[in-house]
Amino acid sequence: MGAFLDKPKMEKYNSHGEGNNLRYGLSSMQGWRVEMEDAHTAVIGLPHSLDLWSFFAVYDGHAGSQVAKYCCEHLLEHITTNSDFQSALQEDPSVDSVKNGIRTGFLQIDEHMRTISEKKHGVDRSGSTAVGVMISPSHTYFINCGDSRGLLSRGGAVHFFTQDHKPSNPLEKERIQNAGGSVMIQRVNGSLAVSRALGDFDYKCVLGKGPTEQLVSPEPEVYAIERCEGEDEFIILACDGIWDVMANEELCDFVRSRLEVTDDLERVSNEIVDTCLYKGSRDNMSVVLICFPGAPKVSPEAVKREAELDKYLEARVEGRGENCVNNCFSLIDLWSQNTYSGQEGQN
DSSP states (O other): TEEEEEEEEEEEEEEEEETEEEEEEEEEEEEEEESSOEEEEEEEEETTTEEEEEEEEEEEESSOSHHHHHHHHHHHHHHHSHHHHHTTTTOOOOHHHHHHHHHHHHHHHHHHHHHHHEEEEESSOOOOEEEEEOOOOSSSEEEEEEEEEHHHHHEEEEEEEEOOOOSHHHHHHHHHHHHOOOOOEETTTTBSOOOOEEEEESOOOOOOOOOOGSSSBBOEEEEEEEEOOOTTTEEEOOOOOTTTTTTHHHHHHHHHHHTOOOOOOHHHHHHHHHHHHTOOSOOEEEEEEEEOSSSOOOOOOHHHHHHHHHHHHHHHHHHHHHGGGTTTHHHHHHHHHHHHHOOOOOO
């Protein structure tokens, strides 16, 4: 069946934690793909005296999982130890100096992985997108390289989201063409669907061009957002296996409604993944949910609605008997509608 399995692998990897006045939960599933190529990082309390800082990221690998796995283990180290980032922390760190240090970390790890690959007498052809956040006491730094995406919910609405790096984007297309490449069927040279990524060294071989001028660039876009105590609710980081089937506002509303039913962030993350599988995602799926103190709290009314809906669905399934499997999608539809609308299911 090509790059897909006959049936999805639905086992999940889960984790959760808390600290620095943050809580997080994460979920990842292989789904229909023949290999799990996603990876993730979640660290509360960073090294080098950055105890009050935290870092979270999702890596979406392609053509193999090697680059995604290496980045999940070493990207944070390359960011926090490079001289640009270290010098930014010598005095009161400025936003621009921190952003520059993060950018340097990406360029360094990409060059380091190329060197490792060449020493093995064969270029690793895998690559990976990366989307992450570095949260300091005063700012949230969104970091994006590729078409995974991160967003911030503030004050009950989507406040910010990262921009996907696609070859058809005018500035990305211009760089690709300046490097002697082309954009066909919305792909780099008709092949790669992202215009920025770590790894993908087959697309980084143009002589006379620097690392950020190649067909595929490892340079991240870094956005600094001042934190807003009480208004900041949650951050979602996810690969395109999630965003392919859920729009920003849709996923934000979904998470907000589920947080009114449970404070178990692993459970909410699992429900995101399950919903995206049901909605037709054929890719690996990974999501990290990070909650600030201002996140929605469990509501007795919402819990009551959930219990009533569960009871109603159970009755519907029992009434259908052997036909319940054939009709399960309609029941999930009903659950989703109730989740978004907050209305009770009705017979």
